[in-house]
Amino acid sequence: MQNYMKLEIPSKSVNEAFARAAVGAFAAQTDLNIDELADIKTSVSEAVTNSIIHGYRDADGTIYIECVIKSGKTCIIEVTIRDEGAGIANVERAMEPLFTTAPDEERSGMGFTVMQSFMDTLDVTSEKGRGTIVKMSKYIRSGDEAAL
Amino acid sequence: MKCEIEQAGGSLIVKLGGEIDQHCAEEIRSNIDRExxxxxxxxxxxxxxxxDFMDSSGLGLIMGRYKKMAARGGTIMLAxxxxxxxxxxxxxGIKKLIGRK
Known part of the structure; x- marks a missing residue:
């Protein structure tokens, strides 16, 4: 069985909380535990924040969020967050822990590291001037299977 | 987001609550730094x-306050x-950094 949802939001920082709550609410139909739910919400928050402050640089833009649930022996929750903003010139470097383009603004430089640590897969595609697509997934084993 | 600040002895105690993300991190930072x-x-x-919730914006906030306190020879504790x-x-890894002082 497969289920999905799509969301479109303007790049306003007040929507960070809405985006992670919405994805969390959709993901909650699976058998995930409270830690897994927190992992997904935190990762969504990181990706959406990146789109707002780096992608659109606090200017107006649209962020597209898609979440797909693939049920099976292992349930897979896939989240895709896409923007049409500035893009990332060097994705590899951007993904290094503590790398930040704005050290004076007290960014931790840990956004991608958080997504990598809290999700099971992370795939970042970006083109300068065209935007960024962050695709990440979390594998959820049901309580019974996890106990085996 | 909740941010209550009180001074007790030489310590500034900041009680945070709710959800900490980039949207509110700047406000918390300026409140703490002013006090x-x-x-x-x-x-x-x-x-x-x-x-209840924190993302890497909260880490940036804590790292920044750690640097500020370290620069003046002070300490920071997370509770x-x-x-x-x-x-x-x-x-x-921030806990190790703070633990090391």
Whole structure:
């Protein structure tokens, strides 16, 4: 069985909380535990924040969020967050822990590291001037299977 | 987001609550820094007991306050993080940094 949802939001920082709550609410139909739910919400928050402050640089833009649930022996929750903003010139470097383009603004430089640590897969595609697509997934084993 | 600040002895105690993300991090930062400079506190205690959610914006906030306190020879302590917030702190390595002082 497969289920999905799509969301479109303007790049306003007040929507960070809405985006992670919405994805969390959709993901909650699976058998995930409270830690897994927190992992997904935190990762969504990181990706959406990146789109707002780096992608659109606090200017107006649209962020597209898609979440797909693939049920099976292992349930897979896939989240895709896409923007049409500035893009990332060097994705590899951007993904290094503590790398930040704005050290004076007290960014931790840990956004991608958080997504990598809290999700099971992370795939970042970006083109300068065209935007960024962050695709990440979390594998959820049901309580019974996890106990085996 | 909740941010209550009180001075006790030489310590500034900051009680945070709710959800901490990039949207509110700047406001928390300016509130803390204003009080730190006003009271000239030698130690900063951040009580995370009522924080339900935090992302890396919160880590940036804590790292920044750590640097500020270290620069003036002061200390910083994090108190009572909930399990999900604690996992983020563990993952970031910030606890080791603060532990080392």
């Amino acid at each position: 730190l400079d006003l009271k000239n506190s030698s130690s900063l205690i951040i009580d995370l007991g009522e924080v 009572r993080p909930k399990p999900n917030v604690n996992r983020l702190l563990e993952m970031s």
